Amino acid sequence: MTDTAPTRLTIRRPDDWHLHLRDGDMLAGVLPHTAAHFGRAIIMPNLVPPVTTGAMAAAYRERIMAALPEGMKFEPLMVLYLTEDTDPEDVAAAHKAGIATSVKLYPAGATTNSSSGVRDFDKVRPVLEKMAEIGMPLCVHGEVTDSDIDIFDREAVFIDRVLHPIRKKVPDLRVVMEHVTTQDAVDYVRDNHKNLGATITTHHLIINRNHILAGGIKPHFYCLPVAKREKHRIALVEAATSGDPRFFLGTDSAPHSDPNKLQACGCAGIFTAPNTMSCLAEVFEAAGKLKKLEAFASLNGPAFYKLPASEQTITLVKGDPVQYPEKIHTGAGDVTVFDPGFPLHWRVE
Ligand SMILES: NC(=O)N[C@@H](CC(=O)O)C(=O)O
Ligand SMILES: [Zn+2]
Numbered sequence: 001m002t003d004t005a006p007t008r009l010t011i012r013r014p015d016d017w018h019l020h021l022r023d024g025d026m027l028a029g030v031l032p033h034t035a036a037h038f039g040r041a042i043i044m045p046n047l048v049p050p051v052t053t054g055a056m057a058a059a060y061r062e063r064i065m066a067a068l069p070e071g072m073k074f075e076p077l078m079v080l081y082l083t084e085d086t087d088p089e090d091v092a093a094a095h096k097a098g099i100a101t102s103v104k105l106y107p108a109g110a111t112t113n114s115s116s117g118v119r120d121f122d123k124v125r126p127v128l129e130k131m132a133e134i135g136m137p138l139c140v141h142g143e144v145t146d147s148d149i150d151i152f153d154r155e156a157v158f159i160d161r162v163l164h165p166i167r168k169k170v171p172d173l174r175v176v177m178e179h180v181t182t183q184d185a186v187d188y189v190r191d192n193h194k195n196l197g198a199t200i201t202t203h204h205l206i207i208n209r210n211h212i213l214a215g216g217i218k219p220h221f222y223c224l225p226v227a228k229r230e231k232h233r234i235a236l237v238e239a240a241t242s243g244d245p246r247f248f249l250g251t252d253s254a255p256h257s258d259p260n261k262l263q264a265c266g267c268a269g270i271f272t273a274p275n276t277m278s279c280l281a282e283v284f285e286a287a288g289k290l291k292k293l294e295a296f297a298s299l300n301g302p303a304f305y306k307l308p309a310s311e312q313t314i315t316l317v318k319g320d321p322v323q324y325p326e327k328i329h330t331g332a333g334d335v336t337v338f339d340p341g342f343p344l345h346w347r348v349e
């Protein structure tokens with residue numbers, strides 16, 4: 001470290017544009033870890049049963065606020081789970097009433113709790129057209145589910161077969177490609193200037209597929225979309241640290257209890273809420289782009305969602321390696337915290 005390398009960084013309070021909080025005891029256990037650092041988060045609706053209507057989103061938001069510890073400030077931005085039966089008028093009413101910020105498209109079967117997702121994309125066209133009309137964004141889990149498509153190719157194939165056709169048919173729809181994992185997705189966002197953004201997770205900036213599979217299988221690095229080759233990770237770091245306003249943080253922090261992760265058929269999801277900001281500071285510093293962290297974590301997301309950036313700030317301080325728990329204990333079981341595999345020197349003051 002040179003004398004001039006910064007050891008403090010004050011940025012606007014960040015937001016998380018893709019977060020799983022679950023419900024009940026798990027919600028109570030994980031929420032404080034996000035609320036400690038983040039002002040707002042887009043709350044994914046893949047509960048069982050999924051959050052499909054404005055009334056369900058309003059009730060879920062109340063459960064989140066009831067689980068928030070005294071004295072913590074946090075604003076959940078609710079999302080409706082799109083099904084082939086979604087009523088465009090319910091979506092529009094929930095948006096107008098400030099209950100729902102966006103709608104989430106899961107291809108049926110693509111990921112955790114997505115069985116009620118969409119099979120026939122033409123069936124949801126009326127909802128998408130209504131959303132385009134009222135300026136409500138669509139968040140997309142961008143993977144095809146065809147068994148003949150290799151799991152490492154599913155994001156790239158989704159862009160060609162599903163996403164691009166939808167965007168051609170409903171050009172005014174504002175779309176967020178969630179948790180992008182490939183150079184292909186980064187290039188697609190860069191080449192399509194209108195109405196398109198992408199979230200990038202903390203863990204996809206740090207791990208590639210070797211981390212999951214080389215030297216023994218590591219269930220705690222398994223998530224969807226699955227981490228790809230190193231060249232894709234490098235493309236993600238380049239996009240995230242570039243300052244390009246179309247790329248912003250969505251941690252996809254997705255808690256599953258250890259017994260649900262560590263079994264013959266383990267769940268997909270990585271829990272990064274407690275140490276995300278420390279991980280990101282390390283990644284941005286290593287890239288020589290610490291100054292772009294604020295754009296990625298605190299400015300680009302609100303700009304895409306047409307919301308003001310936070311008026312609050314947080315300060316990251318560099319020092320001795322940060323101590324964070326290996327797991328957190330919740331009423332729904334222990335949840336292992338993401339281990340980036342290197343020491344974290346930046347902590348949120
Ligand atoms: N990312 C994951 O691997 N899992 C998420 C679902 C999702 O975001 O696809 C979950 O809900 O557990
Ligand atoms: Zn997803």
Ligand SMILES: [Zn+2]
Binds near residue numbers: 020254
């Ligand atoms: Zn997710």
